[in-house]
Amino acid sequence: MASVFPACSGSASLFQGRNFFPFATKGSCLHLKRSLSAKCVASLGTEISVPPAVDTFWQWLKEEGVVSSKTPVKPGVVPEGLGLVALKDISRNDVVLQVPKRLWINPDAVAASEIGKVCSGLKPWLAVALFLVRERSKDDSLWKHYFSILPKETDSTIYWSEEELSELKGTQLLNSTLSLKEYVKSEFRRLEEEIILPNRKLFPSPITIDDFFWAFGILRSRAFSRLRNENLVVIPLADLINHSARVTTEDHAYEIKGAAGLFSWDYLFSLRSPLSLKAGDQVYIQYDLNKSNAELALDYGFIEPNADRNAYTLTLQISESDPFFGDKLDIAESNGFGETAYFDIFYNRPLPPGLLPYLRLVALGGTDAFLLESIFRNSIWGHLELPVSRDNEELICRVIRETCKTALAGYHTTIEEDQKLKEAKLDSRLAIAVGIREGEKQLLQQIDEIFKEKELELAQLEYYQERRLKDLGLCGESGDILGDLGKFF
Known part of the structure; x- marks a missing residue:
């Protein structure tokens, strides 16, 4: 208009x-998933029923030394889909989880991988998106159990059908959505021409525009952007936390140096609860106080x-x-x-x-x-x-x-x-x-x-x-x- x-x-x-356009965010960009089809609910005790893939993901985190019997939260099925549920009473500002840097998915992870060299000149989000798509297709990926619990899409407007988008007729959100989709398509075409096709040995599995939109949506909805020296990082487990308007502060995520196993030290992503909780309560954070409803719909798929x-x-x-x-x-x-x-x-x-x-x-x-x-x-x-x-x-x-x-x-x-x-x-x-x-x-x-x-x-x-x-x-x-x-x- x-x-x-x-x-x-x-x-x-x-x-x-x-x-x-990506990724002009003003805080922690996380996700709100669509509900899983599994018929299961979080109990009010320490036993939480989850789909098998989530249970396997949890066991992987145990093997990696990320969680233990002392971890105060666990993934559970909640109204939003998957979320983090308190296993015991949690006080405000208590640490609820810590994830070592070796499990983070960020430009450093891309640089250290087989595709690091060919991705060196790319925008960080493009490199990480391509890395996500490639890792998801690998049977031996470090993150394979993490990928198994990720949604195929969210309710972000970038995934809406033409019929669904028609309900946004006249809105600025429709214009923003269409412009963003065209931008992503043009970036994928350039990536395909300059990186993917000339390096078929590095990308043996076909990569489609749908694959790329999946990765883009994962980054748009799940990447944190407030850590020291980290502008774009996906952190397994931490990204399961959902948003609540009841939380009115954003100071919940920290990067610290600490123990990452019995004999190792690493940078850790540390997440604190902004609210006092009872066992069985869902843990929430505030995604971004400054985002409008249109931005929330575009990034996460909710208002x-x-x-x-x-x-x-x-x-x-x-x-x-x-x-x-x-x-x-x-x-x-x-x-x-x-x-x-x-x-x-x-x-x-x-x-x-x-x-x-x-x-x-x-x-x-x-x-x-x-x-x-x-x-x-x-x-x-x-x-x-x-x-x-x-x-x-x-x-x-x-x-x-x-x-x-x-x-x-x-x-x-x-x-x-x-x-x-x-x-x-x-x-x-x-x-x-x-x-x-x-x-x-x-x-x-x-x-x-x-x-x-x-x-x-x-x-x-x-x-x-x-x-x-x-x-x-x-x-x-x-x-x-x-x-x-x-x-x-």
Whole structure:
């Protein structure tokens, strides 16, 4: 969806969804699995019934010295699928597991493998994704028991069918999903041409785009990114932990040096419980406090019912055809922005800092263009923090409201229809779609209402000219120009 400032302003503004490319995460990227088909539940005691593959995985961890009879948690079947269940009471900040670095799947593991040399020039996520696919196909892989418990897909929107994606019509999440899928496909084609096909001996098993999407989804949903010197690392066992909105801190993962067996020391991934738990409770963490519901859906395949997670991204752009493009770009860059700026609007929160000044800058033109002169360069952003002129303020209000109206017309349901649908028990993916589109529409209405109120206040606002005259003592408190100066206005 797009909206352009009228040509008379000499400026343009584009509003669209921001693409989420790998791996611009702001915390620990973990997973929320779809439920397994096995009919088993976690008991409230120390005996936890799990599918055979999970039990084999646990035995492997025992053999590797990762877990023992003292380990306070164990994998169990939970409403989300697989999770970590407390075997005994756990206090807040207690260590629940530690995994040695030799079992981590990260760029170092790739570099030390047979494909390390051919992957040396790749982006870290591409190298690790290719490593995951190759290791999964090997019968003798160190991680074979880990791979056996991984899902074939999650509810992330990158795995949705065309029919399922149609429920996201009009949403920014749909645009982000399609853009991300195209990006992954293009990266795979390049990887296939430059690495896989020229090195058939290293990749004897065929690698398909579906294989690559599986690996991409595993990384997107399970990789931690907050450890010291580690921007992308998958940690078996630790990645079974699920997300809860009840957890409001992110300081749960640590890298420490410690014993990794009877006679060895290694770096360990140490995970602490952010909550006090009783035996039988599921252990949770907070994946990322800053992610919107759209990002949660794209990365992990779930959303929170909390409306505060809903966001709508306004993408503003200084048009290259703007006669003042160079000046505006210089001002934007001097204040931490660029030719394009993204502003995430969250439900029931004030407009983000910088949005109104950037809007006023993009719309600046006509008789207001004198503010772009070099003499104002050090002070112009301060002037843009407040209304510049009625024409400028009226223009940004009109364009934003028209953009909201156009965006709202792009959805195939109303808010009321979405709310009615939510009263029924929905398939997990449909529930995500309904929640996302309802949230976006509510935010568009919120944005429209904010700028509608601004329109109603235009006559009462104080603009640059009046503020300047007051500073010079040439304008009274009521706005009247003092003395003979009035004849010039």
